[in-house]
Structures are given as C-alpha cells and as structure tokens.
Amino acid sequence: MSEVEAPRAVKLAFWTLTSMVVGSMVGAGVFSLPARFAQETGVAGALISWAVAGTGMLMLAFVFQNLANRRPDLDAGVYAYAKAGFGEYPGFFSAFGYWASACVGNVTYWVLIMSTAGALVPALGEGDTVLAIVLSSAGLWGFFLLIKQGVKEAAAINRVVTVAKLIPICVFVLLSLFVFDPGVFAANFGGADYAGSLFDQVRSTMLVTVFVFLGVEGASVYSRHAKRRADVGRATVTGFLSVFAVFASVTIVSYGVMPMEEIAELRQPSMAGVLEAAVGTWGMVFVSIGLVVSVLGAYLAWTLMAAEVLFVAAKDKDMPRFLGRATKADVPVPALVLTTALSQLVLVVTYFSDDAFNFALDLTSALTLIPFLLAALFAVKVAAGRDGRAVRGGRPEMTVAVLAVVYTAFLLFAAGLKFVLVSFIIYAPATILFVMARREQGRRLFSPWEAVLLAVSVAGAVVGVVALAAGWLTI
Numbered sequence: 001m002s003e004v005e006a007p008r009a010v011k012l013a014f015w016t017l018t019s020m021v022v023g024s025m026v027g028a029g030v031f032s033l034p035a036r037f038a039q040e041t042g043v044a045g046a047l048i049s050w051a052v053a054g055t056g057m058l059m060l061a062f063v064f065q066n067l068a069n070r071r072p073d074l075d076a077g078v079y080a081y082a083k084a085g086f087g088e089y090p091g092f093f094s095a096f097g098y099w100a101s102a103c104v105g106n107v108t109y110w111v112l113i114m115s116t117a118g119a120l121v122p123a124l125g126e127g128d129t130v131l132a133i134v135l136s137s138a139g140l141w142g143f144f145l146l147i148k149q150g151v152k153e154a155a156a157i158n159r160v161v162t163v164a165k166l167i168p169i170c171v172f173v174l175l176s177l178f179v180f181d182p183g184v185f186a187a188n189f190g191g192a193d194y195a196g197s198l199f200d201q202v203r204s205t206m207l208v209t210v211f212v213f214l215g216v217e218g219a220s221v222y223s224r225h226a227k228r229r230a231d232v233g234r235a236t237v238t239g240f241l242s243v244f245a246v247f248a249s250v251t252i253v254s255y256g257v258m259p260m261e262e263i264a265e266l267r268q269p270s271m272a273g274v275l276e277a278a279v280g281t282w283g284m285v286f287v288s289i290g291l292v293v294s295v296l297g298a299y300l301a302w303t304l305m306a307a308e309v310l311f312v313a314a315k316d317k318d319m320p321r322f323l324g325r326a327t328k329a330d331v332p333v334p335a336l337v338l339t340t341a342l343s344q345l346v347l348v349v350t351y352f353s354d355d356a357f358n359f360a361l362d363l364t365s366a367l368t369l370i371p372f373l374l375a376a377l378f379a380v381k382v383a384a385g386r387d388g389r390a391v392r393g394g395r396p397e398m399t400v401a402v403l404a405v406v407y408t409a410f411l412l413f414a415a416g417l418k419f420v421l422v423s424f425i426i427y428a429p430a431t432i433l434f435v436m437a438r439r440e441q442g443r444r445l446f447s448p449w450e451a452v453l454l455a456v457s458v459a460g461a462v463v464g465v466v467a468l469a470a471g472w473l474t475i
Contacts, residue, residue, distance in 0.1 A: 030169060030247060031112065031291045032357065034254035035270030036208050038263035042191025043255045045201030050248045052202065053209035056407030060372060061240040062400045063379040070382050078371045079309055080316075085378030088318055089434065089450040093457075094371040095313040096430040097423070101367035102306035103342040105214065107350060108360045109295040109302075110136035115268045115357065116288045126267055128356035136347055144340045147303060148331055166246075168290025172275055173249045179278045180256035188255040192264075206414035210365035212247050213240070268357050303339055310335035320436040354474060366419035367426065369412050376404035418473050424460030425468075431457070 037046050067074070067081055074080035078098050083091025114127035114136055124132045195201050254263060254274045266273035269291045275283030311332035314324030326332045346363075350356035379401035383394075412420065431454060438445050446454060467473040 030212060030250050031269035031271045031287065031294070032361070033208070033212065033247065033251045033271065034263050034274050035266045035268065036358070036361075037205060037251050038254070038260040038270075040204040040208075041195055041201035042260055043185065043189040043252070045191055045195065045198055045205065046251055046255070048198070049202050049205040049209060050244075050251070052407075053206065053213065054244050054248070056404070056410075057209070057213045057244075058240060059400050059404040059407060060376065063376055063404045066397055066400065067375070067379055067382065078375050079313055081378040082371060082374035083316070083318065085381050086374060087447075087449070089446070089453055090374060092313070092318050092434045092437075093427060093430075093453075094374050095309055095318065096433070097367050097427060098371040099306050099309045099339070100342065100426055100430075101214070101364050101371075102302045102309070103339055104346050104360055104367060105211070105364040106140075106299055106302055106306075106343045107136075107346045108211075108357060108364065109299045110139055110347060111350060111357045111360060112268055113139070113292055113295055116272070116291055119267065119284075119288070126356065128350055128353065130351070133347055133351055137344060140340055140344055140347070143299060143303065144336060147300065147307075147336060148327075148333060149329070168287050168294075169246055169250065172271055172287060173246075173253055175275060175279055175283065176253040176257050180253060182256065184259060185256035188260045192261050203414045206411055207362045207365040207419070209247075210368065210411060211361050213243070214364070214368060303336070306339045307332050307335040310338065314437075317441060318437060319433055321440055362415070362419055363422060365411075366415045366423050369408060369415060370423075370427075373405065373408040373412070376401060376408050380405060421460060421464030421467060421473065424457055425464045428457045428461035 037049075041049065071081070071084070074084055079091060079095035082094030111127035111132075114124045114129075114132035118124035118126055118132070123129060124135075127136075191198075191201055196204075250271065254271075257263075257274050257278050262277075263270065263274060269287065272284040272287035272291070275287050310319055310323045311326065313319040314321060314335070323332070323335045323338065325334050346360065350360060353359040380398070383398040383401050435445055464473070
C-alpha cells in the first residue's frame with residue numbers, strides 16, 4: 001500500500017481517505033447507532049455525548065496531527081508514541097492493545113452481517129447462533145486468503161467499497177429529515193424512564209462514541225508509507241471532521257422518526273429498522289445492502305491495519321521476529337494469521353455473551369483506551385520538550401495534549417470495572433510475545449518498572465477471571 005507520485009492535493013486526499021476509512025468503524029458502527037443510543041439516552045443526553053466525544057476525539061486527532069509533525073521519525077502511530085514516551089514494555093502493551101481492539105472490532109462486523117441476514121434466515125438469530133458463527137468463521141478465513149494475495153489488491157477493493165457505503169448513510173439522513181416529526185423528537189428529548197440521570201446517560205454512551213470514532217488515527221498507523229508527514233496529520237483532522245458530521249446526524253435524526261423505546265428494541269442494524277418505519281420495507285432492504293458492502297470493506301481495512309501494527313512492532317524487535325516476515329507482495333502473513341486467529345477466538349466467545357454485538361463493541365473500545373492514553377501522555381511530554389529533544393511546543397499544543405489526557409482518562413472511568421478487567425484478561429497473556437522477543441535478543445526479560453507493570457496486569461487478569469467464574473461479572 002504505497003503512495004504513488006502525484007500532486008500534493010492528490011496525496012493529501014489519499015491520506016484523508018486512509019484516516020477516514022482504513023480504520024473506518026464508520027463502515028459498521030454508524031449502522032448500529034440509533035438503537036445503541038436509544039438504549040442509553042434521549043436527545044439531550046445524545047447531544048451532550050456528541051459534544052463531549054466530538055471535543056475529546058478532536059483533541060486526540062490534533063494530538064496525532066501534532067505528533068506526526070513533531071516526531072516524523074516515529075512509524076506506526078499509536079504504538080510508536082507509547083514506546084518512545086514510556087519504554088518498550090508499555091509500547092508493547094500499546095501495540096498489542098491496539099491490535100487486539102482491531103481484531104475484536106472485526107468480530108462486530110460479522111455479527112452485524114449475520115444479524116442482518118437473520119431477518120430473512122431465523123437460524124442466524126442476531127448473529128450469535130451456531131450457524132452464524134460457522135458462516136462468520138468461513139468469512140474470516142476467506143478474507144485471509146484474499147488479503148494474502150497482496151495488500152495493494154485488497155486496498156483497491158476497499159477504496160471502491162468506501163464510496164458505495166456512504167450512499168445509504170446519506171440517503172438515510174435525508175429521508176429521515178423528510179419524515180422528521182417534531183412532536184416525536186420533543187417526546188424523546190429528556191429520555192425514557194429506564195435511561196437514568198443525564199450524567200448516567202452521557203457516561204453510558206461514551207464507549208460507543210469511541211467505537212465509531214476508531215480510525216481517526218488510521219493514517220498515522222500507515223505513516224511509514226507517506227512521503228510528507230504533514231499530509232498524515234492534516235488527513236487525520238480532516239477525516240475526523242468528516243465522520244463526526246455523519247455520526248451525529250444519523251443519531252439525532254432518528255429521534256424524530258420513532259419513540260426511543262421502540263428504537264431501542266430494534267434488531268441490529270437498527271438504522272435499517274428506523275428507515276423501514278420512515279419509508280417502508282424498501283428502506284430496510286436498502287440499508288441492509290449498504291451495511292453488507294460497508295462491513296466487508298471495513299473488515300478488510302481493519303485487518304490490514306491490525307497486521308501492520310504487529311509487523312512494525314516485530315521490525316522494532318518488540319514482538320517475536322516471525323511476525324516481521326512479509327511476502328514479496330508486502331503481505332505480513334504471520335501477523336495476518338495471528339490477527340485472523342484472535343478474531344476467530346473472540347467470535348466463538350460471543351456465543352456465550354448475552355448481547356454479542358454490544359459486548360464486542362464495548363470491548364473494542366475499552367482495549368483502545370490504554371494506547372490512546374499513552375499517546376496523549378506522550379504528546380504532553382513532546383509539548384513540554386521532555387521527549388529527548390530540546391524543542392518545546394507552544395501553549396496551544398500543550399492545551400490540546402492535556403485535554404486529550406483528561407478525555408481519555410474519563411473514558412476509562414466511563415468504561416467501568418467490567419471492561420477494564422476483561423481487558424486485563426486479554427492483555428496479561430500477551431506478555432508471552434514480549435518474553436519471546438526478549439529471549440530472541442538475549443536480553444533481560446523485565447526491568448523493575450516493567451515487572452511492576454506485569455504484576456498489575458496479571459493481578460487484574462486474575463480478578464477478572466474470578467469475577468467471571470463467580471458470576472460477579474457477565475459478558
């Protein structure tokens with residue numbers, strides 16, 4: 001996936017597309033927004049949630065823009081920033097967490113596809129039946145074979161799919177505005193009785209906003225392919241502003257079509273149910289087709305990016321060297337195999353979940369919080385001139401970095417103990433890969449500081465396992 005010679009405007013457009021779509025949860029997450037928001041909040045809470053999430057994620061987008069410009073020597077974005085700022089083991093955790101979140105996010109795609117098909121084939125349920133998991137597994141490994149043929153070919157398919165998926169989203173917003181009922185919208189404003197206080201409504205929607213915004217850092221992950229790092233940074237911010245407008249519109253207009261209690265009960269993809277209520281059956285079919293096209297393209301993109309993170313980490317000797325191997329077609333096959341295998345494992349786990357889609361969605365978001373927090377903290381160090389370089393940033397740069405840290409810390413609070421512990425269950429065993437890499441280099445396994453971090457992650461994982469086994473926590 002290399003950048004060809006082209007005028008600067010074309011290059012910037014390429015990186016904007018990469019930032020907006022290569023990590024593009026807009027491909028799937030946006031189709032689930034109406035029901036997920038209606039399950040948690042009314043119009044007032046949704047507006048506040050988008051204001052908080054929009055501001056916070058914009059700060060993170062600016063962080064990635066600033067870091068791309070200030071530290072052009074660092075490749076692979078999120079992972080490289082954590083390593084440069086806090087050492088190899090935190091960098092490893094950041095790389096693994098970001099990679100794992102992509103793998104879990106991929107599972108939501110297949111759940112959505114099978115849930116969509118389940119409207120016609122009841123045996124597929126809401127994407128969490130045995131038949132659905134078997135068919136999803138076939139899709140997982142089918143795409144593995146496709147991507148194995150070459151990154152360039154897979155990326156070309158994704159660019160075509162990107163255009164196709166935006167059409168049903170835009171049509172949905174326009175048609176919903178056409179049938180918009182101010183009375184229904186007003187009745188949904190304060191939220192239903194089950195939604196709780198306004199603060200609880202806002203807090204409960206934070207993880208879903210993280211999920212749909214994943215991808216604003218996409219261009220930085222592929223930054224080793226860029227000739228101008230400034231284009232990567234500008235693309236990150238441009239991509240964010242583009243998808244923010246889409247996300248907020250899809251959510252808010254839905255509240256003017258149906259009572260929120262009815263929206264909350266819709267099967268996923270709930271956008272199809274809302275449009276069916278607005279214009280009839282053809283609306284549901286139209287959105288459902290758009291979702292399938294969108295999800296397949298987004299799955300392709302996320303798989304590529306996940307493998308890229310493992311590949312670069314292995315090249316930097318923070319992962320076992322076998323993950324740094326690539327074919328002549330520039331495909332990191334071992335990293336791709338591991339990516340597909342983890343998605344397969346999580347797909348099986350969803351069978352035991354009470355709500356497969358929401359569980360995978362929330363876990364995807366929770367796994368990204370540590371990598372994002374470390375990147376924001378590194379931005380503070382860079383702005384303060386404490387990253388090993390003498391140049392300090394200005395006050396605006398420091399303000400942006402601090403706000404990004406505060407926002408990400410709030411997300412950890414909003415995620416709650418459940419997903420923090422489940423994240424530890426995934427993080428702790430990953431240390432095996434770190435140990436393998438250290439042994440290959442004949443190095444000391446852990447420094448005192450790294451040993452403390454290991455102990456914390458293992459303790460969190462043990463508590464999480466015990467809590468799940470005892471029924472204190474459920475998935």
